[in-house]
Amino acid sequence: MSKINKICKNCVSDTSIQNIKFDKDGICQYCKIHSELEKEFPLDHSSLDKLKSIAKKIKNDRKKSKYDCIVGISGGRDSSYLLYIVKKILNLNPLAVHYDNGFDTETSTSNILNVCSKLNVDLETKVADWETFKKITRSFFLAGVSDPDTPTDIGIFKTMYEIAYKEKIKYVFNGHSFRTEGVEPLDWTYMDGLYVKSINKKNGKNNLDKFDNFTLFDLIKFNILGGIKTILPLNYVEYNHDEVQKILTDELGWTYYGGHHHESLLTKFVVSYYLPNKFSIDRRRTGLSAMVRSGKIKKIDALKVLEKKPKVDDEKYLKDYILDKLDISDKEFKLIMQMENKNFRNYHTYYSYFKNFGVFAKFLYQLGFIPKLLYLRYYGKD
Ligand SMILES: [Zn+2]
Numbered sequence: 001m002s003k004i005n006k007i008c009k010n011c012v013s014d015t016s017i018q019n020i021k022f023d024k025d026g027i028c029q030y031c032k033i034h035s036e037l038e039k040e041f042p043l044d045h046s047s048l049d050k051l052k053s054i055a056k057k058i059k060n061d062r063k064k065s066k067y068d069c070i071v072g073i074s075g076g077r078d079s080s081y082l083l084y085i086v087k088k089i090l091n092l093n094p095l096a097v098h099y100d101n102g103f104d105t106e107t108s109t110s111n112i113l114n115v116c117s118k119l120n121v122d123l124e125t126k127v128a129d130w131e132t133f134k135k136i137t138r139s140f141f142l143a144g145v146s147d148p149d150t151p152t153d154i155g156i157f158k159t160m161y162e163i164a165y166k167e168k169i170k171y172v173f174n175g176h177s178f179r180t181e182g183v184e185p186l187d188w189t190y191m192d193g194l195y196v197k198s199i200n201k202k203n204g205k206n207n208l209d210k211f212d213n214f215t216l217f218d219l220i221k222f223n224i225l226g227g228i229k230t231i232l233p234l235n236y237v238e239y240n241h242d243e244v245q246k247i248l249t250d251e252l253g254w255t256y257y258g259g260h261h262h263e264s265l266l267t268k269f270v271v272s273y274y275l276p277n278k279f280s281i282d283r284r285r286t287g288l289s290a291m292v293r294s295g296k297i298k299k300i301d302a303l304k305v306l307e308k309k310p311k312v313d314d315e316k317y318l319k320d321y322i323l324d325k326l327d328i329s330d331k332e333f334k335l336i337m338q339m340e341n342k343n344f345r346n347y348h349t350y351y352s353y354f355k356n357f358g359v360f361a362k363f364l365y366q367l368g369f370i371p372k373l374l375y376l377r378y379y380g381k382d
Contacts, residue, residue: 006022008028008030009022009026010028010293010299011030011299011302012302013028013030013185014285016280017187019185019186019187030183030286034178047236048089055068059091065170066093067093067094067169068092068169069086069094069169069172070094070160070167070169070173071086071096071173072099072160072172073116074263075098075104075107076257077244077256078180079175081175081239081247082234083121084119084247084251087121094173095122095124095163095167096121096124097123097124099126099156100125100126100128101137101152101155102133103325105263107255114254115248115252115253118251118252124163132210134325136200137266138328139199139204140199141328142204142336143347144336144339144340144341145199146279146281147344149270150190154212154214157214158212159212160172161214162212164222164228170229172229174231177232177234178232178235180234180290180291181286183376184283184286186378187343187345188281190349192350192351194215196208196211199347223369229368231368232373240296258312259310268312269322271284271310272311272315273315276309277337282306282309285306288302288306354379361379
């Protein structure tokens with residue numbers, strides 16, 4: 001991390017993000033991506049109608065399946081609210097899919113069950129092969145990289161598409177909102193199947209057969225052969241955290257779990273302990289930047305939030321629990337914390353291929369197979 005901290009003139013993104021770029025006016029690249037998405041998904045009196053007409057088309061297109069779409073559910077706020085919108089506002093018949101990596105909190109598990117049962121939505125849970133998942137996640141920590149929750153994200157992604165393919169469902173709905181979540185920098189979290197393979201090769205050589213990896217072959221299979229498209233419905237609706245939590249609590253028996261992404265103990269440990277202490281990365285910066293851009297919080301107030309380090313009450317217990325569960329000894333963890341900070345750029349990935357296949361990726365996003373946000377995250381703004 002650079003000693004001289006430079007911060008975006010507009011949001012709270014700064015040089016704790018490696019490779020962040022600022023234009024001549026001091027505006028960061030993530031603000032530009034936000035403006036681009038704002039142009040495509042403007043919030044006005046007609047945005048909900050646009051979403052409803054997409055839903056109508058999805059319903060009309062449904063032929064071979066009982067379900068209109070897949071909604072991935074974690075028990076967290078965003079995915080629970082997405083399921084609510086899909087069922088109550090859009091009147092679609094979704095299949096909720098959960099990927100259980102062994103780190104769900106009791107609250108998230110009961111949230112998933114309550115939300116699905118109150119909304120009368122079918123739920124399919126895929127339980128990750130624990131031994132394989134543990135070894136791969138352990139390898140990510142041993143590799144000293146900033147995204148040890150990448151195996152989880154890949155598992156979720158693969159599971160949603162695999163079930164969609166099997167059930168002949170043409171749409172996967174994603175609960176991301178660029179207005180509240182923002183764009184996660186690639187240098188903080190990066191996701192591809194080759195990255196998993198190369199970290200595994202260097203730090204474990206475990207058998208990956210039982211891991212739900214997502215390869216380029218999968219991308220082609222699910223997008224081109226399966227014709228599965230991804231939709232981000234929350235981009236079309238006004239999203240206020242407090243109001244949403246009230247709806248979820250009052251109507252669906254949902255409970256708040258104390259912090260953003262704390263519905264998983266692994267993610268809670270990564271964002272509140274591992275990243276701030278080893279990398280000086282505060283992942284709240286991404287969401288706060290997004291909320292500054294969309295006028296949900298003032299920049300000065302976002303900076304105040306960031307001044308207080310992300311802390312959890314049960315830090316020591318949480319750390320011991322995670323390390324014990326992943327078979328990481330105290331000695332190994334000390335070495336991990338002291339070793340050079342790394343990320344996907346230190347390992348073999350599809351990134352260089354992606355860079356060469358920009359035209360193909362643009363084609364995929366223009367046809368609706370990959371979200372514009374994902375395209376912009378990898379390729380930046382033209
Ligand atoms: Zn910015």
